[in-house]
Amino acid sequence: MAKGPKHRSGCPVSASLEVLGDRWSLLIVRDLMVRGFRRFKEFQQSGEGIATNILAGRLRRLQQAGIVTAEVDDEDARAVNYRLTEKGIDLAPALLELLIWGSRHEYCEAPCN
Amino acid sequence: MAKGPKHRSGCPVSASLEVLGDRWSLLIVRDLMVRGFRRFKEFQQSGEGIATNILAGRLRRLQQAGIVTAEVDDEDARAVNYRLTEKGIDLAPALLELLIWGSRHEYCEAPCN
DNA sequence: ATAGTGACTTGCAAAATGCAAGTGATATCT
DNA sequence: AGATATCACTTGCATTTTGCAAGTCACTAT
Numbered sequence: 203m204a205k206g207p208k209h210r211s212g213c214p215v216s217a218s219l220e221v222l223g224d225r226w227s228l229l230i231v232r233d234l235m236v237r238g239f240r241r242f243k244e245f246q247q248s249g250e251g252i253a254t255n256i257l258a259g260r261l262r263r264l265q266q267a268g269i270v271t272a273e274v275d276d277e278d279a280r281a282v283n284y285r286l287t288e289k290g291i292d293l294a295p296a297l298l299e300l301l302i303w304g305s306r307h308e309y310c311e312a313p314c315n
Numbered sequence: 316m317a318k319g320p321k322h323r324s325g326c327p328v329s330a331s332l333e334v335l336g337d338r339w340s341l342l343i344v345r346d347l348m349v350r351g352f353r354r355f356k357e358f359q360q361s362g363e364g365i366a367t368n369i370l371a372g373r374l375r376r377l378q379q380a381g382i383v384t385a386e387v388d389d390e391d392a393r394a395v396n397y398r399l400t401e402k403g404i405d406l407a408p409a410l411l412e413l414l415i416w417g418s419r420h421e422y423c424e425a426p427c428n
Numbered sequence: 429a430t431a432g433t434g435a436c437t438t439g440c441a442a443a444a445t446g447c448a449a450g451t452g453a454t455a456t457c458t
Numbered sequence: 459a460g461a462t463a464t465c466a467c468t469t470g471c472a473t474t475t476t477g478c479a480a481g482t483c484a485c486t487a488t
Contacts, residue, residue, distance in 0.1 A: 211363050214417030215345050215410060221421070222413075223338040225445095232328050242466050250324050253446050258467055268420075280454045280465045289420045296416055297328060299409035300335075304327030307381075307402045308334070338476095355435050366477050371436055393434045393485050 221267045222293075226252055226260050228300070231269065231286065231293050240283045269293070334380045335406075339365055339373050341413070344382065344399065344406050353396045382406070 209217045222228055229250055233239040239248070245257055252260075261284060264270040269290040275281035322330045335341055342363055346352040352361070358370055365373075374397060377383040382403040388394035 209422060212422075213342075213345070214414050214422040216342060216363060216417075217421035218413045218417035219338055219341060223336070223341070225332055225336040228332060228336070229326075229329060232326070243464090246466095250329060251446095254467065255447090255469085256445065259444095278455075278465085282466065292416055292420065296409060296412035299412050300331045301327050303405055303409055304329075304331035307405065308330035309322060309325075309327040356433090359435095364477095366479095367436065368438085368478090369476065372475095391434080391486075395435070 218296075221263065221269070224260075226250075226256060227264060228293070228297065230257075230260055230264065231290060232297055234270065234284060234286045234290065235294060235297065240285065241281060242284075264290075331409075334376065334382070337373075339363075339369060340377060341406070341410065343370075343373055343377065344403060345410055347383070347397060347399045347403065348407060348410065353398065354394060355397075377403075 210220065211217075222231075229252075230245060233245060233248060237244075237248075239245055242254075242257065242261070245252065245261075246254055261270060261272065265272055267289075268287055271285050271287055273283050273285075275283050323333065324330075335344075342365075343358060346358060346361055350361075352358055355367075355370065355374070358365065358374075359367055374383060374385065378385055380402075381400055384398050384400055385395050386398070388396050
């Protein structure tokens with residue numbers, strides 16, 4: 203089998219965006235990280251308005267990327283617990299910087315500073 | 316006219332992703348910031364493979380968001396010079412953190428540390 | 429005057445997204 | 459035990475976005 207290049211370009215930023223560069227992935231990571239979400243339904247009802255098929259797809263892609271794990275719950279065999287891996291937790295600084303930027307420049311209820 | 320909410324959710328991360336949450340926008344900012352790109356054609360030929368219609372759309376959206384400015388060149392009336400605003404420059408930390416994360420976890424030519 | 433060049437726009441096929449409804453495997457209630 | 463509810467999805471379909479090739483238009487160079 204021919205082995206294609208692993209990434210579209212040699213830049214780590216580009217490599218990051220291949221998996222995280224969309225409207226939802228980083229919001230899912232944020233909810234796992236700061237809001238403590240574990241369940242499918244929590245994301246679904248989080249108010250951001252993600253469709254269930256998209257949510258399922260993103261959770262799967264994040265798993266494949268090694269950012270998230272999914273385990274069946276001990277006490278309820280229907281339920282799945284999603285968690286961040288180390289790799290996922292390592293997104294904290296990037297998420298924080300996006301938060302800071304958004305706070306300063308985008309999300310201004312009151313007049314911007 | 317009815318005034319809708321300014322943002323889809325009250326979270327600054329979400330607000331940031333409304334304009335930056337796609338495959339290309341942050342790469343354009345990166346190229347303006349670290350590679351010093353100024354011209355349409357430079358982005359087009361940068362090797363990432365962005366289509367010209369998408370590039371035009373992203374540059375327009377980044378302008379509308381106040382992240383980028385576009386000015387006709389002094390010496391060549393055909394040419395447009397794109398530049399980052401302060402707001403755009405303020406994305407440096409977020410970009411850097413994505414770079415760090417990508418370097419550590421995604422872009423590993425050699426075995427990962 | 430003619431031939432480029434830079435920055436787009438247009439047309440169209442393919443892929444991704446959004447929405448509503450449905451499915452299947454548990455779990456809970458009566 | 460049987461009916462009902464819950465959780466985590468999947469499916470079908472319309473809409474939107476993306477990607478690719480080609481074309482346009484203003485301006486510049488020869």
